[in-house]
Each structure stands twice: as structure tokens, then as C-alpha cells.
Amino acid sequence: MRSVLALALDCVVGALEKTPGPAGFALQRAPAAGRAQLADTGYGIVGSMPSGVRLEMLTDATEVEVDAQLTQVVMAGCEPSDAVFDLVVDGELRAPVTTCDQSLVHVDPVTEAMDEHPSAPATLRFSLGAGARERRVEIWLPHSRATLLVDVRIPEGASVRPAPASGPVWVHHGSSISQCSEADRPTGTWPAIVARRAGRSLVNLGLGGECHLDPFMARAIRDLPADAISLELGINVVNADTMRERAFVPAFHGFLDTVRDGHPDTPVLVISPLVCPALETRPGPTLPGTDGMVHALHRPTELSLGALTLTRVRELLAEHVERRRAVGDRRLHLVDGTTLFGSGDIADLPDGLHPNPAGYARIAERFLPRAFGPAGLLR
Incomplete structure (x- = not known):
């Protein structure tokens, strides 16, 4: 050899x-x-x-x-x-x-x-x-x-x-739910399943715990070749309690502004948070409990003004994607994360936050037609 x-x-x-x-x-x-x-x-x-x-x-x-x-x-x-x-x-x-x-x-x-x-x-x-x-x-x-x-x-x-490229380049950024450490094999992550079935060349920038609308990640995406871009946003901001509403909204716009500097016409799909029962109506931060489940820490009511829950993040993402579309960004789209993995799927959410292999496969099955089907938002 x-x-x-x-x-x-x-x-x-x-x-x-x-x-x-x-x-x-x-x-x-x-x-x-x-x-x-x-x-x-x-x-x-x-x-x-x-x-x-x-x-x-x-x-x-x-x-x-x-x-x-x-x-x-x-x-x-x-x-x-x-x-x-x-x-x-x-x-x-x-x-x-x-x-x-x-x-x-x-x-x-x-x-x-x-x-x-x-x-x-x-x-x-x-x-x-x-x-x-x-x-x-x-x-x-x-x-x-x-x-x-x-x-x-x-x-x-x-x-x-x-080898020649396996297809058009799809750049995806997200949290641990996009890195998919719980998948049983490298081709079992939901982005890999989707990419292989859609004939796309995947660049998976899903980083466990590290999806916080960081400017350096926006610049990295800006500078990459990309035929399609998707962004799974929100869960890390809430479970690490890194932003309140006042900071989250301009950070979201700033992130997209930077991506659009390099990709003015590329289809971009924003995915709002998938279900996480502990954070649906309570803000973070979270810690794992002795029961192996993710739990939100107690926050006194007087400290909750502007604190983000997943429900509020979904509302904000929907509102501000629509604001950008209304002023001309018609190639920006939104998918509600709970339509990919919602309350009916929590049997495949063993720690209350991360899907298991069956859950990731289900996310892929639901995302594929929305993104890359005949009327897909990323085509």
C-alpha cells in the first residue's frame, strides 16, 4: 500500500x-x-x-x-x-x-x-x-x-x-439538530439523507450548540459557492439564553444581510425551531436533569421581559422573513420547524431536545419535498 x-x-x-x-x-x-x-x-x-x-x-x-x-x-x-x-x-x-x-x-x-x-x-x-x-x-x-x-x-x-461534484451545492447551517450526532451512521443525518436523495452536494455547517447568528458564520456562508442555502435557527439562542428579543431581531437581519452580500439571488430557506417541550413556552437556559431530559432553569418573572421562548422565536422568524419578502427578497422562504418534527413526534425525542435516528429520518422525509421536490423552495 x-x-x-x-x-x-x-x-x-x-x-x-x-x-x-x-x-x-x-x-x-x-x-x-x-x-x-x-x-x-x-x-x-x-x-x-x-x-x-x-x-x-x-x-x-x-x-x-x-x-x-x-x-x-x-x-x-x-x-x-x-x-x-x-x-x-x-x-x-x-x-x-x-x-x-x-x-x-x-x-x-x-x-x-x-x-x-x-x-x-x-x-x-x-x-x-x-x-x-x-x-x-x-x-x-x-x-x-x-x-x-x-x-x-x-x-x-x-x-x-x-470525483466530479455529486450535484448543485447545498449549504446548510444549524445546531446539533443539523449536526445529528445521535444518527446511527454518517449518511443517517437528515441533511445527508436529503442531499443523497436530491442529488445535491452537501456542505453541512450544523454545529452542536453553536448556532447563534454569529457574524463569522454568515461571512463563511457568504464566501462559499452555493446553489441553495438553508438555515435552521433559534434553538441554541433559547437553550443557551444568549439573546433577548431586542438583540435577536437585528442579529437575524444582519446575518441574512451578510449572506445576501454574496448570494443576492440564491434561494434561502429559514427553518424555525423544531419542537422542544421544555422551551416551548419557557425561556432558557437549559440543563440536563438526572432523568436524562433537558429542563429549563427557573427564571423569576421580573427577569423574563424580552426573554425568548421557542414559540416567540417562531413568531419572530415568520414575521421578519415576511418583512424581507415584502421589500423584494422573494427568494427567501420559511418552513415552520414543527411541521418537520412536532408534538406528535416526541416519542423519538429521547432527551427532550435531540431526535433519535428514526426522528432524523422523519425530518428528512418531510424536508425533502418542501426543499427539493418539484415545487421545492430551494429549487
């Missing part, structure tokens, strides 16, 4: 940056400006979880080996799970490839203290099939592990080159 790491890096799709370091390349989905300005370790970790990031290559190799340094963040009291990679060969989704070789970071959910347990890189082997013929190969990287790409190898004499 010979190393083709440099060629493989040219095949990376869905990452904002390929950042070299002493242990490997981080395939970042968090913009460099955000990592520098926030100086937040958690932001960098979430951004290096390559949800939706994949190698798309044309190769006549019969197998591919990937070395990756993987890190799982585990909340105290939870058990680690295997890291999962997905393989697609000539459009056919194969069985997932898994490994338990990963570093662990145990996090206290209250204090956010981290306890690190390092491990050596994992080696994953992907069998592509017999016969030295050129195949289109996609290797989808783990959606819920901080990942460093250390090496990629193919047999001696085999070749590899970037």
Missing part, C-alpha cells in the same frame, strides 16, 4: 478548511475567524466533527485504508460507542465500517470540566470490490467524532483523483 494523502485531501468535500497539525489534518466546519474570535475549545472540537464531510474520489483501487485520529466527547455517566464511517461505491451504500480505537474526553455537563483519555490513531479498511476498474467512491467520515485525517493508502499501481 502507498500513501496518497495529498491526493486524498484534494478529494475532501464538505469542509471549510483542511488544517494541518502535528497529528494530522483537521477537516474544519467551523470558520477560522470563529475559532480565533471565540477562543473556545468546545467550538473547535465541534467544528472538527466532520458531519457531512466525505472523500469523493475516482479510483481503480480494490481497497482503501484510512488512518484517523478520532476523539469522542462523552458526557459523564454515558458510555462511549464505536466510531462509524460510511462507504458508497458507484452510488451504492455499503455496510458501515466501525472502530473502537478512539480517544475519549469525559465532560461534566454542569461544570464543563474535561477529563481526557488519549488513544493512538485508528486504521479503517474499505473493500471496494474485485477487479481494477475505476469506481466512484465516497467515504463519509464520522459525524460525531473530532477527526484528524492522518493518512490514506491504496495498493501499489492504483490511482486516485477527485
